[in-house]
Amino acid sequence: MFIKQLYTNCLSEAAYYIESEGEAAIIDPLRDTEAYVQLAGERKASIKYIFETHFHADFVSGHLDLSKQTGAPIVFGPQAKTNFTIHSAKDGEIFKLGKISLEVLHTPGHTLESSCYLLKNEDGIAHAIFTGDTLFVGDVGRPDLSSGNMCSEELAGILYDTLQSKILPLEDHILVYPAHGPGSSCGKNLGPNTYSTIGEEKKTNHALQAQSRENFINTVTNGLNAPPVYFAINAKINQQGYQDLNEVKLKGATALSISAFKNAAKEDKIILDTRTEAEFTEGFIPGSVFIGLEGRFAEWAGTLLPFDKPIILVTPTGKEEETVIRLSRVGFDKMEGYLKGGFDAWKKSGESIDMIINVDADELFMDMPHDPNLLVVDVRKEAEFGEGHIKDAVNLPLGEMTDVLHLAQFEDNQNLYIHCAGGYRSVIASSLLKRQGVHNLRNIRGGWAMIKEQEGLKIIKEASVLN
Numbered sequence: 001m002f003i004k005q006l007y008t009n010c011l012s013e014a015a016y017y018i019e020s021e022g023e024a025a026i027i028d029p030l031r032d033t034e035a036y037v038q039l040a041g042e043r044k045a046s047i048k049y050i051f052e053t054h055f056h057a058d059f060v061s062g063h064l065d066l067s068k069q070t071g072a073p074i075v076f077g078p079q080a081k082t083n084f085t086i087h088s089a090k091d092g093e094i095f096k097l098g099k100i101s102l103e104v105l106h107t108p109g110h111t112l113e114s115s116c117y118l119l120k121n122e123d124g125i126a127h128a129i130f131t132g133d134t135l136f137v138g139d140v141g142r143p144d145l146s147s148g149n150m151c152s153e154e155l156a157g158i159l160y161d162t163l164q165s166k167i168l169p170l171e172d173h174i175l176v177y178p179a180h181g182p183g184s185s186c187g188k189n190l191g192p193n194t195y196s197t198i199g200e201e202k203k204t205n206h207a208l209q210a211q212s213r214e215n216f217i218n219t220v221t222n223g224l225n226a227p228p229v230y231f232a233i234n235a236k237i238n239q240q241g242y243q244d245l246n247e248v249k250l251k252g253a254t255a256l257s258i259s260a261f262k263n264a265a266k267e268d269k270i271i272l273d274t275r276t277e278a279e280f281t282e283g284f285i286p287g288s289v290f291i292g293l294e295g296r297f298a299e300w301a302g303t304l305l306p307f308d309k310p311i312i313l314v315t316p317t318g319k320e321e322e323t324v325i326r327l328s329r330v331g332f333d334k335m336e337g338y339l340k341g342g343f344d345a346w347k348k349s350g351e352s353i354d355m356i357i358n359v360d361a362d363e364l365f366m367d368m369p370h371d372p373n374l375l376v377v378d379v380r381k382e383a384e385f386g387e388g389h390i391k392d393a394v395n396l397p398l399g400e401m402t403d404v405l406h407l408a409q410f411e412d413n414q415n416l417y418i419h420c421a422g423g424y425r426s427v428i429a430s431s432l433l434k435r436q437g438v439h440n441l442r443n444i445r446g447g448w449a450m451i452k453e454q455e456g457l458k459i460i461k462e463a464s465v466l467n
Contacts, residue, residue, distance in 0.1 A: 001100050001121055002043070003128065005177060006035055007194055010296050011059050011329065012184035014194055016130055016177060018119065020098025025049040026072075027117060027130050028179050029062035031245055032325045036062075037069060047072045049095055051102070053132025053179055054114040055080070055238045057145045057231035058186055059298070060331050063238075065245055077115025078106045083240045089115070100127075105166050107134040109159020110141030110186075112150070116166070118174075128175035129198070134159075135167055136178045138191030140207040142224055145186070145231060152224070156217040163207060172199025183296070185228055188220075225381075229402065230302030234331050243333050245325075252324035252335030256312065258349050261339045264312050269336065270305055273314040274323050275343065277427040281356040281443060285314060285339075285346055288354075290431040293319060293326070295424040302330035303399050304432070313338035314346075356430050357442045361450040364417050365457075375410070377418045377441075379429040380448065384421065386462035388452065393460075398425045401432050410438060419444035419451060 002019040008030060016027040017039055024045040026036045040047050047070040050063050054077075063074045064084060074086045075095070089095075091106035099122040107116045110133040117130040133141030140163070143155035150158075174197060180186050181194040191204075202208050206219065256264060265271055271288040273280055274297065280290045291300050293316070305311070311334060315323045320338045327335060339346060347353060359367075368374055376393040378385050385395040394409075398420065410416065416438070420426040423446055430443050444451065452459065 001098075001127075003119075003177075004039065005194065006039075007181065010326070011298060012181045012190075013059055014177065014179055014181060018097065018100075018102075019043060019045050020100040020122075022046065023048045023098045025051055025095075025097050025102065026066065027051045028053055028056070028132065029066050031060045031062045031065065031242075031329050033062040033066040033069060033245075036066060046070070048097060049073060049075055049102075051075045051095075051117055051130070052080075052238075053077075053116065053130065053134070054111045055235045056133075056179075057227070057235040058180075058184065059329050060234055060242060061238050062245075064241060068244075075104075077104055077113055079108070080113040081239070091115075102130075105129075107131075107162045107166050109143060109155055109162045110134055111146045112155075112158075114141070118170075126171060126174050128177055129170065130177045130179075131167075132179045133186050134162065135176060135201065135205070135207075136180060136184075136187050136190045137176070137193045137196045137201070138205050139187040139189055140205075140220060141186055142188065142227070143220060144224055145227060145235065152221050153217055156220045157213060159220065160213050160216045167198070168202070168208060170198045172197065172202065174198045176201060185225075185231075185299075188223060228299070228303045228399065230307070230330055233307055234302070237331050242331075245328055248328050248333050248335065249321060249324050252313070252327075252337065253321045254337035255320075255340040256337040257340055258346060258351065260337075261312060261346075262351075264310075264336060267310075269310045269312050271314065272301070272305070272311050272323075273343070273431075274319065275314070275316050277423055279343075280427060280431070281358050283347060283353045283355050284343065284431075286352060286354040287435050288314065288431060289435060290427050292424060292427075293323065298326045298330045300398075300425075300428060301327055301332065304402055304428070305332070307331060307334075310334040310336045312336055314343055315339075317342055354434065356427065356434070358445045359417070359442045360445050361454055364444055364451070365454055367417075371415055373411075373413050373415050375414045375416055377416050377429070378448075379418060379420050379425050384448075388448075388459040388461055390451065391458060391460050396429070398429050401429060412440075414440065416441040417444055418442065419447045422447045422449050 004017040089104040103118040105116040119128045121127045144152035176196040273288040379398040
């Protein structure tokens, strides 16, 4: 028996490769399937099954493309209705894989079709459970992303019943392999590890402690941030189907000359620049949106960019295809090429450029007493802001900067000093503001990490947010 977790950090997503006697199964594959096919080839195994734990909301699954490549059936648990052919498994159904087996446990609550897969070894002893978004390390899946018509409280009640009847009776030694790790928006507060055991979760996971149904419902439904806007889009794509990734890559990885790029930019397309924030602030094509590959790239792209507009790319050299693939993972299919030679080619040709002024935290504090029009804009999450911020700072979380109406709150004579925790999100925010015509801004290099170290700073905390 061989099990491998294939973890994608920028999405906090875990797919799984399981193998016995030359037969393999993939659980919750990403849209780009090459890693699974390659691993099976290296191990001289054939992929027999593709198991899905539910309709994922935070990424586009690779089930369709992988099934086309391998001929393996796509298996969902009960109540999954799709626009493509699947094997709709029954609760308790067993799938043989070499000398091992996987049993379907229908575990609704996160979504109605959510299911776990209990792996039993060669001796028929339960060894591991692949829990999808039903059970995380230290948490459970949020109950407000269902593809059905139930409210979050109703689903939370179903999830409570699921945990009581399907998860808590499992033996302590069984390994827990969830679909997500820390940083995922599919739960409220996931633990730091990407796997655990049933016994450890019984001890430490708040959702598995003895409590009333009512208390559980209140706990898992209170304090939920609004899900990223792309979640509903991705869940629908995973249920209805999508364009072949090879076609998306072929068009997205097309090199565009400067003249072709300029003509494309006139057609109301998004110019997406994926270089580092340091490179972007020093110079970029006017109107570009910055989302750097080095951060939680796909997640922020899905949150901030429209899905109905074509995208043309400015990428680091050699990162063109990677950019297209990572965008496709969250459902973007309308990439129409990249600037050949990147920003350097644009700059050398004498085309107009824009830039963002960077200032250090000490410069901000030198300017504050002398500029009555200075406004600090903190683009961290509300909870981060509540834990500590500059007096009179305005909190405009980056995740809410998808509507230009938010920009109406700024006056023409205001000088905006923008910061986040470390510098990545504030450059994204600055690029969005500049794209909407707000140019009197500065980016605070190093963000809150540097600001809070300034001598004499009085940190303001928001008790209403922290409670």
